[in-house]
Amino acid sequence: MTQPPIRDETRGPLARLLFAILRAVLTVVVVFDEIARPLYRPLVDWVASLRIVARAEAVIARQSRLSILALLAVPFAIAEPLKLLGLVMMADGRFRTGLVVFAFAHLVSFLLVER
Numbered sequence: 860m861t862q863p864p865i866r867d868e869t870r871g872p873l874a875r876l877l878f879a880i881l882r883a884v885l886t887v888v889v890v891f892d893e894i895a896r897p898l899y900r901p902l903v904d905w906v907a908s909l910r911i912v913a914r915a916e917a918v919i920a921r922q923s924r925l926s927i928l929a930l931l932a933v934p935f936a937i938a939e940p941l942k943l944l945g946l947v948m949m950a951d952g953r954f955r956t957g958l959v960v961f962a963f964a965h966l967v968s969f970l971l972v973e974r
Contacts, residue, residue, distance in 0.1 A: 899969055906970060931971065938967040 870878075906912060919927060945961025948954075 895965075896969075899966065902966075903970060934967060934971055938964045938971075942968075 941964035945957045948957030
């Protein structure tokens with residue numbers, strides 16, 4: 860028989876504090892994403908209107924499902940660690956460079972997800 864999940868009351872004060880901080884950070888990230896979406900939408904539309912993107916979409920449409928999954932997974936495998944690297948750089952005192960890396964990684968993710 861499996862044990863029920865641990866409730867907040869049984870966790871120590873440090874664990875509760877860390878989970879509260881995590882929830883706050885995730886809330887800020889989600890709110891930022893929702894606010895930024897209308898701002899980068901014109902960029903997504905412009906990229907979508909490029910002829911090379913239409914050709915790439917036609918080539919991708921002819922691929923198998925597994926190939927398409929791999930084509931999406933490779934950029935995400937690069938962009939997601941870059942987001943973490945940007946956060947680490949900001950925490951390490953290289954705020955501007957970290958912010959640029961973080962923003963670039965988000966932009967790549969947004970462009971892929973929106974297309």
